[in-house]
Amino acid sequence: MLKDIFTKKKKYASVPSEQAKHDVPEGIMTKCPKCKKIMLTKELDKNLRVCMNCGHHFPMNAKQRIEILLDENSFEEFNQGMISENPLGFPGYLEKIEKDREKTSQNEAVVTGKGTISGFPAVIAIMDSTFRMGSMGSVVGEKITLAIEKAKEEKVPFIIFTASGGARMQEGVLSLMQMAKTSSALKLFSEEQGLIISVMTHPTTGGVSASFASLGDYNFAEPGALIGFAGRRIIEQTIGEKLPEDFQTAEFLLKHGQLDAVIHRNDMKDKLAFLLDMHQTGGEHEWLQD
Numbered sequence: 001m002l003k004d005i006f007t008k009k010k011k012y013a014s015v016p017s018e019q020a021k022h023d024v025p026e027g028i029m030t031k032c033p034k035c036k037k038i039m040l041t042k043e044l045d046k047n048l049r050v051c052m053n054c055g056h057h058f059p060m061n062a063k064q065r066i067e068i069l070l071d072e073n074s075f076e077e078f079n080q081g082m083i084s085e086n087p088l089g090f091p092g093y094l095e096k097i098e099k100d101r102e103k104t105s106q107n108e109a110v111v112t113g114k115g116t117i118s119g120f121p122a123v124i125a126i127m128d129s130t131f132r133m134g135s136m137g138s139v140v141g142e143k144i145t146l147a148i149e150k151a152k153e154e155k156v157p158f159i160i161f162t163a164s165g166g167a168r169m170q171e172g173v174l175s176l177m178q179m180a181k182t183s184s185a186l187k188l189f190s191e192e193q194g195l196i197i198s199v200m201t202h203p204t205t206g207g208v209s210a211s212f213a214s215l216g217d218y219n220f221a222e223p224g225a226l227i228g229f230a231g232r233r234i235i236e237q238t239i240g241e242k243l244p245e246d247f248q249t250a251e252f253l254l255k256h257g258q259l260d261a262v263i264h265r266n267d268m269k270d271k272l273a274f275l276l277d278m279h280q281t282g283g284e285h286e287w288l289q290d
């Protein structure tokens with residue numbers, strides 16, 4: 001008797017969820033974490049993954065960003081096949097890398113290459129937080145360094161979109177070394193009058209925020225991006241004070257002089273094109289007003 005009741009219940013409970021699966025296939029709807037509105041993923045993608053209701057900027061992977069920023073078919077990728085080793089023999093590291101390679105169809109947490117933005121050439125590096133939280137290991141540092149060197153060689157600007165949880169702990173000090181290596185490459189590029197534009201996206205933290213992300217001639221960010229070195233809780237515990245609500249947001253950093261502008265994703269391509277034009281030809285376009 002009891003057994004029958006449980007069986008019946010189970011069967012009944014499974015019907016609506018099966019039905020729901022057919023009605024709303026996974027990924028077709030997306031809920032905004034800020035305003036909680038549920039919207040069609042297709043519509044959200046069309047709006048450059050910016051919430052139509054509240055303007056929240058959803059994370060983008062490298063492929064999506066290349067599509068919205070660079071002129072069609074202009075992107076030529078560098079060092080696509082470069083993959084991580086496990087220099088410290090960290091248990092389970094290579095398995096985790098392999099899993100993310102399958103998930104993202106990318107070999108690492110940064111995609112580098114060259115292309116044109118509204119006709120202006122640039123070398124571009126785009127970090128991807130969907131791969132190991134965009135953490136910076138030896139391959140990420142090496143690919144970024146090689147991209148900077150390529151920009152220097154071809155005498156074109158270098159643009160980087162950052163998104164990172166910081167240094168990759170599984171590579172220990174080799175990961176930290178990438179901060180110095182990328183910073184040195186930027187310095188050498190800068191000495192030859194190379195133009196560096198950094199755009200910090202959510203989140204840009206740890207060793208990435210403390211190296212190349214903050215070394216642009218222009219340092220920009222997307223609205224609402226979390227940008228900082230150590231986490232809020234650690235700082236609060238250390239200084240024994242409560243930090244402001246908007247601490248470590250792009251808007252807070254702009255207010256305190258650490259950023260040159262916070263740029264809405266819809267305006268990003270035009271504003272980058274404006275700067276590339278200005279530096280290349282002394283173009284006469286107007287900087288778009290917010």
Ligand SMILES: [Zn+2]
Binds near residue numbers: 035052055056
């Ligand atoms: Zn929203």
